[in-house]
Amino acid sequence: MEKLVIFADYGLDDAAATATIFKNHERFDSITVIPIGGNVPERISYRNCYTILSHYPELLYKVSVVSTENEQQPSRYLADIHGNDGMGDVIDHPSDQPTVSETTFEDWSKTVTGDEIILSLGPLTLVKKHLEKHACKQLVIMGGVVKTEPNYNGYEFNQALDVEAFSYCTRLPHTVITLDTCRTEKLDMRRITVTGDDLHSRVLKADQVLSVSRKEDGCYVWDDVAACYLLFPERFKVTSVTDPYGNRVNNAEYISNKLYFEN
Secondary structure, eight states, X not given: OEXXXXXXXXXXXXXXXXXXXXXXXXXXXXXXXXXXXXSSOHHHHHHHHHHHHTTOGGGGGGEEEEEOTTSOOOOOXXXXXXXXXXXXXXXXXXXXXXXXEEEEHHHHHTTOOSOOEEEEOXXXXXXXXXXXXXXXXXXXEEOOOSSSOOSBTTBOHHHHHTHHHHHHHHTSSOEXXXXXXXXXXXXXXXXOOOOOOSHHHHHHHHHHHHHHHTTOSOOOOHHHHHHHHHHOGGXXXXXXXXXXXXXXXXXXXXXXXXXTTOO
């Protein structure tokens, strides 16, 4: 059994990824969720984290939250991509947050043992800060671009918000789920009809609607694909390549015929 740490800047795809992880929670002894700034400011990410947890009361015994409100971190407010609330405006935010173990980032870093799996779904600022002092068992990063067009100021969004942190983390053992990983026909969610009403289905449907309104060429649920890699690495082929910025990255390619979110 494993200890998982999720760094998430809670937008739509982060919510989908967390739901996918929670659906497969039996794979992990403990799940530490660290809401960070990125798609939304940290305070909104923190609120959205607890909204997600309110849908999984049966899992709270193994989940803990790390507050990053006292940490310097980058963020942008991408309402046109993630909705006004960061999660597509399709989920009610309860007035009372669920009771769960919580600590600060500083105090949490004193308790890590170096055998945690890290799933990074946002800018890498705090991941870098953590890994400068501690080891980890596995590092999976959603971020970066190899050959496809970048999507934010000449970079992939998570990389753009802290270019140096991305370069630092990719010098460590890692796997990246890049824009190239996700922008393939078989991962285009516009091809799929989502019918459920659980949290995962609702954010996927919101992502589909928003991608159409933005006139994008497809709907790719970036962070959810990263969660899929963590859970089902056999569905991917990983190749070491150099990105346009000189980073040597272990880029994942989806090779399975399954829908990425299928167990």
